[in-house]
Amino acid sequence: MVASYLPLAVGLPLIGAVVLGLGGLWVASLRHQRFFIGSIATATVFASFAIFFLTFLSYSAPLRVEGWNWLAIEPMRLRLSFQVDTLSLWMALIVTGIGTLIHLYSIGYMAEEEGAWRYFAFLNLFIFSMLVLVLADSLPLLFLGWEGVGACSYFLIGYWFQKEENAIAAQKAFIMNRIGDLGLLAGMIWLYSMTGTFEIGQLEKIIYPGDVAVGVGLLLFLAATGKSAQIPLYTWLPDAMAGPTPVSALIHAATMVTAGIYLIARMDFLFAAAPEVLTVISGIGALTALVGGLIATRLYDIKKILAYSTVSQLGFMFAAAGAGAYTAAIFHVFTHAFFKALLFLGSGSVIHAVGTQDIRQMGGLRRYMPITGWTFWIGTLAIAGIPPLAGFFSKDEILAALYARGKAGETLYFLYWGALLVVAFLTAFYMGRLSWLTFEGSYRGTEKPHESPSVMTLPLIALAVGTVGAGFVGLPPLLGTSWLGQRWLLQSVKPLSLPPLEHSTELFLVVISVGVGLVGLSTAWLLFGKEFLRAEYKLSLAIGDFHHLLSDQLRIDKLYEKVFVQPYYVLSDLAKDIWGPWTARSLPQALANFLYRIGALLSRLQGGYIPSYIFYLAAVGLLVLLWGLWG
Amino acid sequence: MKVELLYATLTLAAGLFSLGLLGLLLRRNLLLAFLSIELMLNAANLNFLAFSRYHNEPTGAVFVLFGICLAAVEAVIGLGLVVRVFRVHQELGYTKLSALRW
Numbered sequence: 042m043v044a045s046y047l048p049l050a051v052g053l054p055l056i057g058a059v060v061l062g063l064g065g066l067w068v069a070s071l072r073h074q075r076f077f078i079g080s081i082a083t084a085t086v087f088a089s090f091a092i093f094f095l096t097f098l099s100y101s102a103p104l105r106v107e108g109w110n111w112l113a114i115e116p117m118r119l120r121l122s123f124q125v126d127t128l129s130l131w132m133a134l135i136v137t138g139i140g141t142l143i144h145l146y147s148i149g150y151m152a153e154e155e156g157a158w159r160y161f162a163f164l165n166l167f168i169f170s171m172l173v174l175v176l177a178d179s180l181p182l183l184f185l186g187w188e189g190v191g192a193c194s195y196f197l198i199g200y201w202f203q204k205e206e207n208a209i210a211a212q213k214a215f216i217m218n219r220i221g222d223l224g225l226l227a228g229m230i231w232l233y234s235m236t237g238t239f240e241i242g243q244l245e246k247i248i249y250p251g252d253v254a255v256g257v258g259l260l261l262f263l264a265a266t267g268k269s270a271q272i273p274l275y276t277w278l279p280d281a282m283a284g285p286t287p288v289s290a291l292i293h294a295a296t297m298v299t300a301g302i303y304l305i306a307r308m309d310f311l312f313a314a315a316p317e318v319l320t321v322i323s324g325i326g327a328l329t330a331l332v333g334g335l336i337a338t339r340l341y342d343i344k345k346i347l348a349y350s351t352v353s354q355l356g357f358m359f360a361a362a363g364a365g366a367y368t369a370a371i372f373h374v375f376t377h378a379f380f381k382a383l384l385f386l387g388s389g390s391v392i393h394a395v396g397t398q399d400i401r402q403m404g405g406l407r408r409y410m411p412i413t414g415w416t417f418w419i420g421t422l423a424i425a426g427i428p429p430l431a432g433f434f435s436k437d438e439i440l441a442a443l444y445a446r447g448k449a450g451e452t453l454y455f456l457y458w459g460a461l462l463v464v465a466f467l468t469a470f471y472m473g474r475l476s477w478l479t480f481e482g483s484y485r486g487t488e489k490p491h492e493s494p495s496v497m498t499l500p501l502i503a504l505a506v507g508t509v510g511a512g513f514v515g516l517p518p519l520l521g522t523s524w525l526g527q528r529w530l531l532q533s534v535k536p537l538s539l540p541p542l543e544h545s546t547e548l549f550l551v552v553i554s555v556g557v558g559l560v561g562l563s564t565a566w567l568l569f570g571k572e573f574l575r576a577e578y579k580l581s582l583a584i585g586d587f588h589h590l591l592s593d594q595l596r597i598d599k600l601y602e603k604v605f606v607q608p609y610y611v612l613s614d615l616a617k618d619i620w621g622p623w624t625a626r627s628l629p630q631a632l633a634n635f636l637y638r639i640g641a642l643l644s645r646l647q648g649g650y651i652p653s654y655i656f657y658l659a660a661v662g663l664l665v666l667l668w669g670l671w672g
Numbered sequence: 673m674k675v676e677l678l679y680a681t682l683t684l685a686a687g688l689f690s691l692g693l694l695g696l697l698l699r700r701n702l703l704l705a706f707l708s709i710e711l712m713l714n715a716a717n718l719n720f721l722a723f724s725r726y727h728n729e730p731t732g733a734v735f736v737l738f739g740i741c742l743a744a745v746e747a748v749i750g751l752g753l754v755v756r757v758f759r760v761h762q763e764l765g766y767t768k769l770s771a772l773r774w
Contacts, residue, residue, distance in 0.1 A: 649770055655696055 043095045044104045047125060050092035050137075051172045057085035058166035065158025075157040079148035082161035086144050086168050090137035097130055103533065105178065112181070119239055124178035126533040131371065131525075132175040132303055135378050136296050140168045142500035143291040146386050149497035150287050150393060160200055160285065167193035171296055175303060179239040180229040183304075187225060187268065190297045191218045197292060198284040210283040217277040221267015225304075228260030245310045254314035261308055262322055265301025269355050271329045276597050278352055282344040286389030289344060294351045294385050295378040302358045302374055306367040306534050313365075313537065320453060323363025323443070327457040327464075330356025332595065334467035338474065339581075339591035342398045343388045346475050349594075350424065351381055353464060357439055360457055365537025366442035368526035372515045373439060375525070376431035379511050380423040383504035387417035390497055391479060394490040400478040401574075402487075407480040409490040412498040414480045416505040421476045423508045425469035426558040433555070434512035436465065438526070440554050441517070441547060445539040462557055469561025477569045519547050673725045681722035689715035702754050702764040713743050 061078055064071045071078070096104075108121035125133075144164060151157045170189025177183035192215075199211030233239055236247050249257075265271065270278035281293050292298070305312060305322070312319055333353030337346050354377050361370040390413040391406060392398055407414030423430035426437070440461060447455035484490070492498065515525040518541070522528070542550075568576040581588040590596065646657070688711055695708030717736045724732025758764055 651766055652697065652700065659693055659697060 043092065043099055044106070044125075046092045047096065047104070047106050047123065048108075050089045050096075050133075051123065051169065051176065053085040053089045054165045054168040054172070057082050058162045058169060061158055061165065062162035065162065072155070072158050075152060075154070076148060078158050078161050079144070079151065082165050083141060083144040083148065085165060086137055087141045089168070089172070090134070090141050093130065093133045093137055096125065097134060100127070100130065103127075106176075116237070117233075117239070119179060119181060121182060122178050123176040124242065125176060127529050127531075128303075128306060128371065128533040129175045131375070131530065132299075133172055135375055136168060136171045136175065139295045139378050139382050139504075140171075140291060142503055143287045143295075143382060143386065146290075146389070146497050146500040147285075147287045149494045150285065150389055152494075156200070160197070163193050163196045163200075164288070164291070167197070167292060167297070171300075174300055178241055180232070180241065180244075181239050183241075183307075184222075184225060184229060187264075187300065188222065190292070190300065191215065191222070191268070194218075194281070194292050194297055197288040198281045200284055200288070204283075207283040210277075210280040214277040214281050217274050218267045221264045221274055224260040224263030224267070228257045228264065231257050231260065241307065244308075249311060249314045251314060254311055255318055258308075258312050258315040258318035259321070261304060261311070262318060262325075265304050265359070266325065267301075268304075269298050269301030269359070270352050271301070271355065271359055272325055272332065275329060275333070275352050276594075276601065279345050279348040279594065282342075282348050286344065286385060286392060289348070290382045290385030290389070293348065294381040298351065298355055299358070299374040299378070302355070302362055302370050305359075305362045306371055309367055309535050313535070319363045319365060319537075320451070321363070323360045323454065323457050326356045326359025326361075326363055327460040328356070329353070330360065330464040331460050331467075332356075334464040334471065336591050336594050337471040338467060339588060340594075341400050343391065343400050343403075343475065343479065344385075344398055346400075346471060347381070347384055347388055350384075350468065350471065353468065354381065354424070357436065357461060357464070360461055361439040361442055364439075364442045364446045364454060364457075364539075366439065366446075366539065367534045367536045368523075368530045369435065369438040369442050369536075371530055371534070372523075372525055373435035375514075376423070376435040376508075376511050379431055379504055379507040380420045383416060383420040383501065383508055384424070386497070386501055386504065387413050387420060390493040390501065391417075391490075393493055393497070394488075395486050396488050397486065400475060402485055403479045404482045404486075405480070405484040406490055409484070410492040412492060412501060416498075416501040417480060418476055419505045419508055421472045422562075424472050425562055426465055426554055427562075428555060429509075429512060431508050431510070431512035433558075434515050434517065437517060437551055437554055438515060438523070440465075441542060441550050442539060444546075444550055445542055448542070449540050462553065465554055466557045466561040469558040470565050473562040473565025474569050477565060481570070517547065517551070518542075519544060519551065673722075675726070678722055678726045681718060685715040685718040685722065687715075688712070688718065700765045700767050702757065702766045702769075705766065706750050706754060710743060710747070713739065 061082060065078070103124065103126040106123040106125065108123070110118070111121040112119040123129075144161070147161070147164065151160055154160065167190060170186050170193055172186070174183055174186025174190060177186055195211045195215040198214050199208050202208045202211070229239070231253070232244060235249075235253055236244060238244060263274075267274045278293060278298065282289055284293075312322075330353045333349045333351075333356060337349035337353065340346050340349065354373070358370045358373045358377070361367075361373060388398075390410065391403065394406070394410055394413075395403055397403075407418075419430065423432040426433045428434075440458060443454050443458040443461065447453075447458055514529075515523040517523065568580065584591075692708040692710075692712035692715060695711065696705055699705060699708070717739050720732040720736045720739070724730065724736075754764070757769065761769065763769065
């Protein structure tokens with residue numbers, strides 16, 4: 042019954058995007074109705090969420106929504122259809138649920154913006170693309186959504202394109218994603234050439250030889266590193282903070298960047314045949330988590346800190362996916378969507394209030410903006426892994442999965458586990474530092490801060506409630522059965538089997554991870570609770586050059602500049618010198634001349650001299666006659 | 673109708689047609705061009721009639737009736753135009769009448 046509304050659920054955000062986009066483009070007076078525009082955009086996403094939620098309530102078996110023929114190039118026949126199973130439905134719920142709250146928040150955040158229609162049109166388009174991505178039943182359709190979210194991300198990072206650096210950041214995100222997309226495209230085509238099908242449901246039934254699984258797996262992982270900001274393609278995400286803050290919350294924290302995790306969980310059958318690739322994924326994830334966490338400790342830009350925190354948390358998810366614990370990874374996607382969206386929206390509220398992103402200019406803001414302050418603290422505690430907040434459950438499940446894998450004989454995973462414990466400490470530390478510097482102590486800025494309007498604080502409260510409650514869908518074995526991991530997701534995702542841990546081991550792991558989080562928070566409190574400037578100074582002296590390296594974000598951008606961008610320039614200069622005379626000008630010019638000559642020749646036939654026309658007529662008639670006689 | 677007569681008639685028609693075509697190609701006078709076209713038209717009519725008689729089949733004759741009718745209509749319009757053009761330009765050499773409007 043509800044299933045018949047599913048096309049509507051996907052289509053509504055698209056309709057919203059088209060109506061708002063074209064309406065704003067053609068009807069100038071509509072552009073000033075910013076509240077109206079925002080309400081329409083929010084309503085479409087909320088309606089979509091409502092349909093998915095009803096589907097969720099009445100869910101019994103996977104649904105297929107058959108669409109029309111899309112690509113029919115024999116022997117390939119591709120239908121445009123959607124697959125609603127437990128995994129894709131769960132992702133759709135996250136996307137539309139968090140999306141609704143962020144749309145609502147945006148009404149307040151973008152209230153002063155002239156281009157709000159453009160913003161909301163792209164935000165709606167993003168929701169549509171993301172739904173296409175997660176619900177697609179074939180790889181080309183998934184790719185379409187994948188590219189769609191990338192394009193929307195580009196549009197929204199460059200929303201304030203009048204400033205050149207924002208436009209450059211948008212291009213950087215787009216181009217780096219393009220490198221990853223190449224991996225998805227190549228992997229997709231490789232799979233098709235092997236199996237002759239693009240449909241995920243068909244691909245699932247095939248047993249893959251090891252080398253194909255490794256090759257395709259690595260290509261798909263390359264795609265995931267691009268979209269989900271992992272080493273080596275993560276550097277676009279911190280720059281993507283040039284966009285409006287709700288965009289950072291929705292696209293660059295809660296939804297789009299988790300597409301890589303979704304891809305791996307969706308293609309779990311492939312990775313099951315390539316354990317080597319899983320080890321690589323886990324390693325890259327752990328390393329990225331470490332790098333992100335380290336850099337986040339030394340920055341002063343509130344959004345950049347959160348961006349690196351996102352990179353780091355995505356590393357957690359990849360580490361889990363690489364351990365074969367896809368359900369744990371998706372669980373962390375779910376909880377992270379709540380608390381990271383909360384943190385980003387909170388930071389947006391702060392930026393709105395004080396007009397700067399530098400945490401050195403903040404301090405003591407909780408007194409001026411209590412709702413933002415308290416909800417931000419909830420987010421901080423959640424990401425630090427303090428029970429019973431959401432982050433604790435999912436982070437704990439990931440750590441337990443890595444530990445169990447290590448115990449099962451793959452000792453490399455013990456290393457990953459250790460690295461992630463360090464990251465857990467760093468996470469608690471940098472988030473504690475951020476929260477203390479922003480909300481506690483005395484105010485150091487100049488502008489008078491104020492609490493944001495209720496249209497902005499309401500989503501904060503809703504997300505805070507989610508942050509407190511979301512973890513309970515995935516209880517650890519110690520406390521009961523994880524509904525999300527054991528009941529819901531297992532219907533469509535097949536995690537690698539892990540040896541169950543003893544309760545004592547599990548308790549030990551929980552104590553360690555919570556302890557590490559508490560130590561991180563208290564270190565931050567001890568250092569930054571009072572005189573933060575002196576503490577910062579001492580800390581930077583203590584770690585010396587490392588401090589400069591970290592505050593320069595490890596100078597990865599400069600490295601890429603040297604290794605990839607400069608050689609590219611050299612190569613193109615070289616190409617210009619060698620081929621330039623031929624390609625850039627001469628060849629097209631020669632072609633144009635050739636066509637021009639033909640034209641000149643033909644134009645002589647039309648001289649305006651009537652007897653010549655009659656002559657052509659007679660000549661052609663004669664030719665036809667001769668042809669008839671001989672042929 | 674014997675086949676020899678058919679050949680003779682077809683030859684006559686081909687001769688008439690060639691005469692018309694030659695006239696069209698060589699003369700630059702609007703009126704003479706018009707006459708040549710009529711000549712070619714009648715050559716075609718003659719072909720129709722010859723085959724119609726040879727096959728004992730009235731369709732060809734009917735076509736000729738239509739053809740003559742059309743030729744008459746065409747003559748009315750065409751000659752009207754020729755007269756008009758001559759009145760305006762005092763000129764019937766159509767290579768000199770090249771301007772489409774003035």
